[in-house]
Amino acid sequence: MTQSDLITILPLLALVVWACALLLVDLFIPKGRKGWTALLAAAGLALTMGLTLAQAGREASGFGGMLRLDGFSTFLNVLFLGSGLLGVAVAYGYLKRMDLERGEFYSLLLFSITGMMLMAQAADLIVIFLALELLSIPLYVLAAFARPRADSEEAGLKYFLLGAFSTGFVVYGITLVFGATGTTSLAKIVEVLAAGSLGTGSLLLTIGAALILVGFSFKVAAVPFHMWTPDVYQGAPTPVTAFMSVGAKAAGFAALMRIFVMAFPSLSADLTPVLWALAALTMFIGNIIAISQTNIKRMLAYSSIAHAGYILMALVAYGNPAVAADSVASALFYLVAYAVTSFGAWSVVMSLEKPDAKGLEINDFAGLGRRNPLLAAAMTIFMLSFTGMPPTLGLVGKFFLFRTAIEGGFIGLAIIGVLTSLISAYYYLRVVVTMYMREGEPQAEGEYWLTFTTVVTALATVVLQFLPAALFALAAGAVLK
Amino acid sequence: MDLTLILFIILAVTAIATALGLLISRNAVYAALFLVMNFACVAIFYLLLGAPFIAMAQVTVYAGAIMVLFLFVIMLLGAEKLPKGDVLPVQRPLAIGAAVILLAEAVILLVQRFQSTAMLQAPGTVENSMDSLREMSGLLFTEYLLPFEVTSILLLVAMVGAIVLTKQEKGTRG
Numbered sequence: 001m002t003q004s005d006l007i008t009i010l011p012l013l014a015l016v017v018w019a020c021a022l023l024l025v026d027l028f029i030p031k032g033r034k035g036w037t038a039l040l041a042a043a044g045l046a047l048t049m050g051l052t053l054a055q056a057g058r059e060a061s062g063f064g065g066m067l068r069l070d071g072f073s074t075f076l077n078v079l080f081l082g083s084g085l086l087g088v089a090v091a092y093g094y095l096k097r098m099d100l101e102r103g104e105f106y107s108l109l110l111f112s113i114t115g116m117m118l119m120a121q122a123a124d125l126i127v128i129f130l131a132l133e134l135l136s137i138p139l140y141v142l143a144a145f146a147r148p149r150a151d152s153e154e155a156g157l158k159y160f161l162l163g164a165f166s167t168g169f170v171v172y173g174i175t176l177v178f179g180a181t182g183t184t185s186l187a188k189i190v191e192v193l194a195a196g197s198l199g200t201g202s203l204l205l206t207i208g209a210a211l212i213l214v215g216f217s218f219k220v221a222a223v224p225f226h227m228w229t230p231d232v233y234q235g236a237p238t239p240v241t242a243f244m245s246v247g248a249k250a251a252g253f254a255a256l257m258r259i260f261v262m263a264f265p266s267l268s269a270d271l272t273p274v275l276w277a278l279a280a281l282t283m284f285i286g287n288i289i290a291i292s293q294t295n296i297k298r299m300l301a302y303s304s305i306a307h308a309g310y311i312l313m314a315l316v317a318y319g320n321p322a323v324a325a326d327s328v329a330s331a332l333f334y335l336v337a338y339a340v341t342s343f344g345a346w347s348v349v350m351s352l353e354k355p356d357a358k359g360l361e362i363n364d365f366a367g368l369g370r371r372n373p374l375l376a377a378a379m380t381i382f383m384l385s386f387t388g389m390p391p392t393l394g395l396v397g398k399f400f401l402f403r404t405a406i407e408g409g410f411i412g413l414a415i416i417g418v419l420t421s422l423i424s425a426y427y428y429l430r431v432v433v434t435m436y437m438r439e440g441e442p443q444a445e446g447e448y449w450l451t452f453t454t455v456v457t458a459l460a461t462v463v464l465q466f467l468p469a470a471l472f473a474l475a476a477g478a479v480l481k
Numbered sequence: 482m483d484l485t486l487i488l489f490i491i492l493a494v495t496a497i498a499t500a501l502g503l504l505i506s507r508n509a510v511y512a513a514l515f516l517v518m519n520f521a522c523v524a525i526f527y528l529l530l531g532a533p534f535i536a537m538a539q540v541t542v543y544a545g546a547i548m549v550l551f552l553f554v555i556m557l558l559g560a561e562k563l564p565k566g567d568v569l570p571v572q573r574p575l576a577i578g579a580a581v582i583l584l585a586e587a588v589i590l591l592v593q594r595f596q597s598t599a600m601l602q603a604p605g606t607v608e609n610s611m612d613s614l615r616e617m618s619g620l621l622f623t624e625y626l627l628p629f630e631v632t633s634i635l636l637l638v639a640m641v642g643a644i645v646l647t648k649q650e651k652g653t654r655g
Contacts, residue, residue, distance in 0.1 A: 009627075016634055023641065063627040104645045111638045118631065130631040134638065141642035156646070203591070 008062030008069045011051045011077060012117055018044035019110035026103030034101045038092040041106035042085055045113070049081040065187050066124040075332055075478035076120035076254050079339060083246045084113045086343050086453055091239035093447035094350050100146055100237060109243065112138035116251040123262075125174045125184040128255055132170060132219070135251050136163050139244055143236035151357065155235025162228045166218035173211030180204035186263040193266050209264050209271060213278075219252035220308045223282040230293075233301035238353055241297065242346035245304045246339040253311055253335060257328055261318050262480050268319020275316045276413060282309030283420040291427050296349055296362050299427060300342075303386055306424060307338050313417055314401050317408025326407065329476040330400035336471065337385070337397035340464070344457030345382040348375055351445045351454065359442070362431055366440030375444055376435045378458040383428040385461045388421050393461045396468040485529060492529075496522035508562060509555045513548060520544040534614050 022044065026037045052074060060069045087109055095101045115135025122128045140163060144156020178184050180201030181192040193205075218225040233241045260271070286306030293299040314331040317323040352359045352368075369376040385394030398421065405414040464471060499522065502515040520543045527536035555561060621629050 020637070064624055066627050102645065104641060108638070108642065108645070111634070111641075114634070124628075126625070126628045127631070130628055130635060134631060134635050137635065137638050137642060141645055144646055147646065 002062070004060050005062035005067075007055070007058070008060045008067045008121070011048050011055070012114060012121070014051055015044060015048045015110060015117065016114045018047070019107050019114065022110065023104070023107045026107065029103060031101070034095070034103050035092060037103040037106050038088050041110055042088045044110060045081050045084045045088065049078065049085075052077045052081065061123070065185055066127050067118075067121050068123040069121060070480075071478035072254075072258070072328075072332075072480050073117075073121040075475065076250060076335075077117045079250055079336060080113050080116040080120070080247055083243060083250075083339055083343065084109060086347075086457070087239055087243040087247075089449040089453050090242060090343075090347050090350055091237075093445070093450050094237065094239050094353075097445065097447070098146065098237065098355055102145075105142065105145060108138040108142055112142070112243075113247065116247050116254075119251045120254045120258075122255075122258065123186045125177065125186070125259075128259065129167075129171060129174060131251075132167060132215075132255070135248065136167070136219075139240070139248060142240040143232055143244070145240060146235075146237045149235075149357070151235035152237065153235075155232045158228055159232045159236075162218065166215045166225065168215075169211045169218075170215030173208045173213075173215065176204045176208030176211065178208075180208060186259065189263045193263075206267060206270050209260070209267050210274065212259060213256070213271065213274065216252045216256050217278060220249050220256070220311075221305045222278050222308050222312060223285045223305065226282070226286070226305045226308075229305055230298045230301040233304070234295065234297045238297070238346060238350045241301075242343055242350075245300070245342050245346070249304065249308060250335045250339065253315075253331060256315065257318075257331065258480065260315070261324055261328055265319050265321070265324070272316060272319055275312060275318075276410065279309050279312035279316055280413060280416050282306065282312060283417055284309075287420045287424045290424065293427070294362055295360055296365070296431070297360055299362065299431075300345060300349070303424070303428075304342065306420065307334075307342075307386075309420075310334065310398065310401055310417060311338075313410075313413055314404045316410055316413060317404060320408050323404060323408045325476065325479045327404050328479040329472065330397075330404045332475040332478055333400050333468075333472055334397040336475070337393040337461075337464075340457050340460045341382050341385040341392070341394055344378060344454055344461060345386070347450055347453045347457065348379045348382065351375060351447075351450055352442055353445075354443075362434055363438075364440070364442055365431060365434050366438035366442065367435075368440070368442050368444070369436035371440075371442055372444045375454065378454045379435060380432050381458050381461050383431050387425045387428045389425070391462060391465060393465045393468075396465050400468075400472065489526075489529065492522050492525055496526075510552065510561050513551050513555060516551075517544050517548050520548070534617060 022037065022040055025040065026034075029036050055069060056074050057071075058069060059071075061067070062069075088106060091105060091109070095105060112135050115131050115133070115138070118131035118134060119128065122131050140156055140160040143159050144153050146152035147156070174184065177189065181189050183189060183192065214225065218228075221229040233245065236244065260267075264271070283306055286302050286304075286309055290299050290302035290306065293302060311331050311334050314327045314334065317327045349360070352364060365379070368379070381392060384390075385392035388394045388398040398417070402414045402417055405411075405417065496519055499515045499518040503512045503519065506512040506515060520539060524536045524539040524544065527533075527539060
């Protein structure tokens with residue numbers, strides 16, 4: 001292993017070693033004191049975050065170009081580690097309350113984050129495939145963590161079967177790309193394509209890229225590959241759902257951006273219409289079906305589908321060299337905005353959730369405005385941010401997305417985006433109306449770390465919008481070269 | 482037409498037929514046996530491609546060990562027979578219709594775009610270093626060290642996950 005290898009892999013190595021050690025240490029922590037495991041997991045994440053930040057600005061490549069360290073990976077790794085920290089914070093009290101306290105939860109969470117980080121750093125199709133598996137398998141298990149509750153088992157099994165199926169598409173796509181170009185390294189694929197000697201392989205390459213797109217569309221829950229999302233989000237324990245909706249989605253987009261923007265710009269003539277349709281369908285169907293939901297977890301699931309559509313909208317223009325950088329930057333920016341808002345909304349849901357999946361109807365939020373003004377105010381902020389209304393980060397995020405779409409010449413798509421945002425206002429604001437205008441006596445959980453998460457994310461949603469330029473500059477610095 | 486091509490076509494037809502049999506068969510034991518056949522065909526593909534070690538691994542690990550496990554589980558659970566009849570009667574015709582439309586669409590697009598069937602021929606060969614076990618293991622520990630190590634972590638995670646999902650714990654609702 002050379003020095004450059006070591007530098008590239010250092011944060012990953014630290015986290016994976018920590019996760020393995022945590023698996024062992026947890027055996028000696030008696031039941032009922034699993035708070036220590038949570039604390040140790042958070043320490044591991046914080047340490048990795050420190051290492052990642054210490055490496056910020058550095059560019060390196062290791063293991064024969066299979067692994068890269070660049071602005072893109074650093075930006076996303078910080079996002080993954082941050083959502084991991086928030087995930088541990090909300091999970092601790094929740095697991096205790098729901099009688100699910102088992103130490104493996106935290107180790108599996110760390111392994112999943114390792115997979116996500118590997119995904120952000122991967123520059124080789126084999127590594128991308130392995131990263132996809134490493135991030136997914138712990139999530140399948142975590143989705144079923146509330147067993148023997150039937151809906152959690154259903155969520156785990158459904159996610160596993162459909163996830164394995166979609167991974168099959170990715171692998172088949174990778175095989176065809178390998179068949180066409182003779183290499184799995186993204187950098188070498190670029191070289192082969194630039195040489196233009198592909199000839200008969202271009203058909204294989206196009207089909208391969210399309211299959212890879214199908215597989216990752218499943219992971220980010222884009223229509224028509226979204227069927228699993230509501231059931232899995234509803235059945236999985238809520239902290240897992242929160243983590244999944246942020247981390248797995250961001251990792252899926254990381255892979256899409258890395259593969260398509262870096263290796264396949266030449267295929268954009270074929271893929272742009274496909275991406276266009278995917279984005280439009282996802283925004284439309286996600287938002288329309290969300291209207292009829294009465295369960296808050298299902299509503300947020302459809303909202304997460306719809307937001308995948310908005311992010312896809314930025315990627316539609318990826319093939320236009322003048323807009324490519326902006327398209328990655330605005331997608332990254334929106335991923336941050338979505339992560340903060342989504343984690344906040346899920347933490348409010350957790351505050352009201354009762355054992356055996358009670359307290360999850362939107363009607364259970366009635367009267368929250370009078371009963372617990374702080375929580376209701378936070379939820380209002382998150383709903384406004386999801387809709388894209390001031391004064392929140394969601395507005396700024398959507399602004400950048402729409403700007404990218406218009407600069408890329410996709411005005412129709414931007415109009416669809418605005419219209420569907422208007423539709424979404426109906427069901428987001430219905431939650432706000434229920435909280436303030438209707439009578440009810442909801443009992444909210446006042447657990448310290450949960451409240452902490454709600455307050456931090458609510459503040460971030462409001463405060464970060466005042467420095468969009470700084471955040472966007474960070475995201476723009478993180479684009480692929 | 483040389484011998485390898487003829488062999489390939491025979492094998493390919495068998496592989497696709499057994500894969501279809503696996504899907505269509507209503508008896509789980511038959512389905513599992515179709516899968517064994519399919520694995521055997523794939524193993525011979527590996528041999529044709531000059532990768533004898535992978536072919537052997539395919540036979541021993543997949544067609545051998547894993548399929549025996551499958552059959553055991555099917556028989557222990559007594560799940561040989563699947564219930565007859567679809568849950569949704571419209572599902573099957575609808576699915577067939579959609580599949581036909583998709584196929585037609587794909588063919589039309591391909592013909593339009595690429596007009597000649599020459600496009601369907603395989604591109605050049607990739608350099609092969611899988612024929613000797615020594616060379617392959619050398620590659621595994623040099624060029625492909627990272628994927629190899631990630632795979633080991635992956636197996637560990639899968640193991641932990643399986644235990645988490647099946648362990649009965651005292652004092653919990655398990």
